[in-house]
Amino acid sequence: MFGLPSPFYLRVGLWAVLLHGVWEYAQVIPLYRCWERWTRWQRVWVLPAATLGDAVATGILTAAAAGVLGPGHVQPLSVGGATLLLALGLGAGIAFETGARQLDLWRYRDAMPTLRIAGHPVGLAPVLQMTILPVLAVGIAA
Numbered sequence: 001m002f003g004l005p006s007p008f009y010l011r012v013g014l015w016a017v018l019l020h021g022v023w024e025y026a027q028v029i030p031l032y033r034c035w036e037r038w039t040r041w042q043r044v045w046v047l048p049a050a051t052l053g054d055a056v057a058t059g060i061l062t063a064a065a066a067g068v069l070g071p072g073h074v075q076p077l078s079v080g081g082a083t084l085l086l087a088l089g090l091g092a093g094i095a096f097e098t099g100a101r102q103l104d105l106w107r108y109r110d111a112m113p114t115l116r117i118a119g120h121p122v123g124l125a126p127v128l129q130m131t132i133l134p135v136l137a138v139g140i141a142a
Contacts, residue, residue, distance in 0.1 A: 034107065090131045
């Protein structure tokens with residue numbers, strides 16, 4: 001897809017699962033108010049599902065960057081490729097978090113640093129997650 005080989009996407013995906021998984025589990029209890037209201041079953045499946053969704057988003061962002069700049073800017077990751085991935089990840093992070101908050105999928109604890117976007121608080125930690133981790137996954141995978 002967009003000139004990048006499938007094994008590269010597999011490596012990006014595996015690194016994305018590892019990085020996003022660690023981030024998801026590290027932030028859920030100190031920054032979100034959902035753990036206490038989740039059932040035992042939700043505690044088992046929600047974070048792995050979120051991690052897989054984040055990994056898929058990382059793959060899509062990777063393909064988008066390769067489509068815009070060409071595969072040579074993604075594998076290996078150039079400064080331009082990293083900059084575009086950061087920008088795409090920032091936009092995706094804001095969009096995902098805004099949508100999730102409007103659907104009331106979770107609530108923040110007071111410890112969550114927030115940005116005000118269109119008058120609504122958006123968690124900084126998940127936005128940074130989607131901004132930074134795709135670049136790390138692609139950089140490590142290359």
